[in-house]
Amino acid sequence: MTEASLPKTYDPAGTESRWQQAWEQAGAFHPDPNAPGEPFAVVIPPPNVTGSLHMGHAFNTALIDTIVRFQRLQGKNVLCLPGTDHASIAVQTILEKQLKAEGTSKETLGREAFLERAWAWKAESGGTIVGQLRRLGYSVDWRRERFTLDAGCSEAVIEAFVRLHEQGLIYRGEYLVNWCPASGSAVSDLEVEMKEVDGHLWHFRYPLSSGAGFLEVATTRPETLLGDTAVAVNPKDPRYADLVGQSLTLPLVGREIPIVADDHVDAEFGTGCVKVTPAHDPNDFAIGQRHDLPLITVMAKDGTMNAAAGRFAGLDRFEARKAVVAAMEAEGFLVKVEPYRHSVPFSDRGKVPVEPLLSTQWFVRTEPLAARCREALEQADPRFVPERWSKVYRDWLTGIRDWCISRQLWWGHRIPAWFVVSETGGTITDSTPYVVARSEAEAREKAEAQFGGGTHAHPVVLEQDPDALDTWFSSGLWPFSTLGWPNTDAADLARWYPTSVLVTGFDIIFFWVARMTMMAGAFTGQMPFRDVYIHGLVRDENNRKMSKSAGNGIDPLLLIDRYGTDALRFALVREVAGAGQDIRLDYDRKSDTSATVEASRNFANKLWNATRFALMNLGGETPASLGEPDPAALQLADRWILSRLARVNRDSAERYGSYGLGEAAKGLYEFAWNEVCDWYLELIKRRLNPGESPSAAALADQRTARQVLAKVLMQLLVLLHPLMPHLSEELWHGLTGEPEATFLALQSWPALDEAALNDQLEASFAELIEAIRVVRNLRAVAGLKPAQPAPVHFVTGRTDLAALLREATPDITALTRAESVAVLNPAAAEASRGQRALAGVCGELQVLLPLEGLVDLAALRSRLEKDLAKATKEITGLTGRLANPNFAGKAPPEVVAECRANLAEAEAQAELARTRLVELG
């Protein structure tokens, strides 16, 4: 980038890809565990290999990368580790859909061929995702990229499973699980979503076996009636007290079922009688256990009725519902049907109602793991940001239920358990003994020891459990499996574990965050990260969560193509502000444009042009060749911008370091645009261009201005780098002329120049800016053409303000096109009374534009009337406040003093305006 070749607008595309390549080729983000520096580690939330990234990933990436780039500038030894997740059920669903479209199925293909296909899919989708992550400018270490199903992660999964099993924290058993008929697998409680559905409440009569009448029960699921094994009533319900213990004859089936008394039944609801189907309903299952009721499963795993359903066998569960109702009606057992809105559990993935089904599965005993996490949380370990999410986390860990981890899927970590099928006639049954081991060889060893001995005539035959593990089981190990665990000597693990912060959305606190802390507690004895930074979700223009399934996702690459990565990142971060709220990204789907991102693109362009301006005005020098400015030579504007720079340096470091990323972005935006560009650059133009044959003093001053300009821009680029890495890198090289082998990304955060901080100077400068604004406003009101010079008079009794205005007279002249600037005290101003002038006030300053003959009288009057109204309103408010005796008595003295000063000022302003109005006649 050279001055000559510098276009007027910033073109992100070329710049961004160039730096992404340069960083990667140089291994800029490959940390060395043996390097010095305080360790700082982040493992990224691995995106699912289900296709491509969406805006939520871009958001998460922007936040994480901003944090790690900042920490790198702080001199930390930063590891940011990327990777992807195999997303067992999601990927398998996609693949099965593909196969179905091709007229085949995974069963036809066979397990091996299916997995080959899955790996091919992973290669493609994973490649797409990694490419997208690169385009986001992610400063991760690609050498350490991991995949939850890679060899290392798989070893960790097996080790974790075996150890938990040894500790009795994994067990196998037959329980009611959430069965998803669409994916043909069990799913965990978390993968079930309750949905309000308009259904019916069918009331049926169940005849007493004694023939002495009926009991009326109500159900939303008539088909389960076939598996009823009791009817329950509340033990305190007088209506049925004498019936408890008697039996009913189940219609359509003819089974004798008992009437039991159970507290679960609400006597107030319906008839107070509940049909009990222990094998198809969690509550009924519990009742069944309490009363030792038989479990009759009437449905198969594909959602059709099984042989136990008698004449309904083979029907789909929803057809069976209709058929059962029809049969009940035909046989006179149907009392009535009511419309009924109720919650139905749906499978997250399959999008069909889940079926509570009795099934033998593997479970993790979660309570001991959760207890450890709850204890750690007492010490704010990990620390949640914002804090309120810790409550959500804790509540979930309290009263947690066991975790069903087996899935009837092929794509995933196969469960490391081997059934000794030789004990049960060559097939796996619920009673087949098994061994859990790290490998088939180890399993054989264990099995031989147990079953191979003398009394057994037949050889030991093993068969591995065909099921896979819940994806989140491996995700739970992510913060340490990626660092080398179970090898506890791994250098990365020693150096970077526990990690520094986990950055993720609130939607996976249970799924992922809690699973990681439970696993980490069990295997590493520590919580896996110090902080958990929870951010909101990206919502669309209609405030709906963006998701692939809702079809309202926005491809981040589309916005990157249009506006650049840095603009997208800046826009996303700027919107968060730090409260953990969701962000709504405005977006026009017709044109693929976003005003928010466009604003950030414009900001990037502004920075580009500020640097371009510098390159055109530094006289071919670099910040290094110019050196530090001489403090004694600094002008007012220099001291002001250096004070502001120091403050912004301090504030942004504080904000970046405490997850106030949005505030950091806003602060830098304002500083760069509204202070550096709007004021400082304008103020120094005059000094940078001293004209023909300048004096030695003017040349020295030009150099000072150049030095300060260079310093401000250089520092600003470092401060902005975490947010806009490519642009800042490009501009930094443009200014420094450094070869591409060195990177801004690897520089140090600039030291804070405490001495430059000057509150008083900043306050004074704010007054100067205000004064200039008033002049400009008056000129606009007067309708003066921008180029037309006009005299300016300032009148103030404050000597410091007068001095400031005199010192800044050349600046004022330049910025207001003043013909002349006079700073007068009130007495001197009396002399010019009577002259027709446009007048304005700000603070303790009168601004006059003596424009005899040029002034539009009506404009003048309206301006004065406006000032008067404003002052009067303020006077009323302030007078009222001061009149309150309690105010003077109880408010802090400085507040009262400030109030009095404001009143005096407002009164002076009002007086001035009135006088002028009178003079106008």
Next chain:
RNA sequence: GCCCGCUUAGCUCAGCGGUAGAGCGCCUGCCUUACAAGCAGGAUGUCGUCGGUUCGAAUCCGGCAGCGGGCACCA
């Protein structure tokens, strides 16, 4: 049912005890040799509602309403 968040300018959101801000949009005037993706100026709000605490509340507390979310769930 329990828990959490939100309600501020037309839109998207900051502010979180001293009397209201930004970006976008809008109006007026400008191609002023960094930038029209720009510059200068301007307009716009009983800060959801009722009450309380306080000298003072957009800001703290409570009630209510609306919106959003999480957890649990009675057939």
